[in-house]
Amino acid sequence: MSALFRLDGQTALVTGASRGLGKAIALALASSGARVICSSSTVEGAADTVAAIRGQGGDAIAVAADLADEASVRALAAAAIGWQGQVDILVNCGGTIFRAPAVEFPMQQWRQNLAVNLDAAFLLCQLVGEGMIKRGQGKIINIASMLSYSGGITVPAYTASKHAIAGLTKALANEWAQYGLNINAIAPGYFKTDNTFALQQNPERNAQILARLPAGRWGEPEDLTGAVVFLASNASNYVNGHVLAVDGGWLAR
Template structure:
């Protein structure tokens, strides 16, 4: 078995949204193990992180709290890496999709990402250095079913990533995204438990297994590291080959 990828993030501070569980928690842990200070933004208290973890409690689904959280972080930290991980999926058949649920998904999945990237990104631009990593999705590429709001928001994330990368790459700030495949996290508990859907999903994944949060964290560490210094505007699938099938 090959050694895991490592990167020296000593002296760098990463702001990670949705770091209380799942993918965000795994990214935070891996960054901490590689020397970073991690500021995690989440709605509830979290335990289990190593020293160097700084929690900020905020609900990014509430517009006023997005700016307040960013201002609180910037008062105390120079943020070198921003990971926009927090996300929400609410399912309805499209013809019955309530407007209020649609707006909730867009607020957290795209509006909060846009605002945090602006607020945290401006000091990066002034310094001429920084990294932004957005969490896209398989539904940035495919439509899915009963997930129109989520698919719309994640399609927007992919295009936002490319557009901002075009503007910010010449100024020293790298902007990229990760598109997780089927990952065994809290969001997908029902799919894992559904024997029929689970079988159908595994048949479509050449690697023959669900991904783990650690699989995504490894990609996030690479994109944050100097090894990715010439990577700009990519939407990186980490999907076990799902899209290639």
């Protein structure tokens, strides 16, 4: 059974791999045998992740990319494919968030959030997915959010992008499952990351969140890794177009 979850000989591209969820995902894929391309806004940003993977006997490289810039995203895809000749697993984890009341929300930040969280994910799916389709196999995992289900507070652009990620995941599965690809998403609950730091530090919101969480705690990045390895491996070969909530029971409450 454990062989179902092995990723030996496969190459994975993980965006947002410098810290938090992306770093934990990259390490988990490497632990299961994958070679990992760790993408961050700077090469130095993913250096610790690469060092950690190599330290555990794995193989990894760092590639810099500005996910808000189409040319940079295209260059990232080309570099990722060029490293080993193909990308077998794509994890779109890189993201950004901006908080402001909707009536005051700057259009520049709206465009930035949509470009990083949605446009870059679609473009990487398109560029990497083309090779997967030709080979008749591939795994794409998009990182959605609890805000793929609800509206949130003062994060309209992030919410719009994460609703769109859930829809995009289903749309691509409808088109590409016939070619042997698995396109799924993970919707993390409330995890301890930079993006949620403001919520963690807000006594009122922190108390509200913990009161609703059946697990009684915020998630740690490592809590996401089992779901990622499952969706990246042969164990999920008949799972497609699914958004998997890893949320400590948040949606059940």
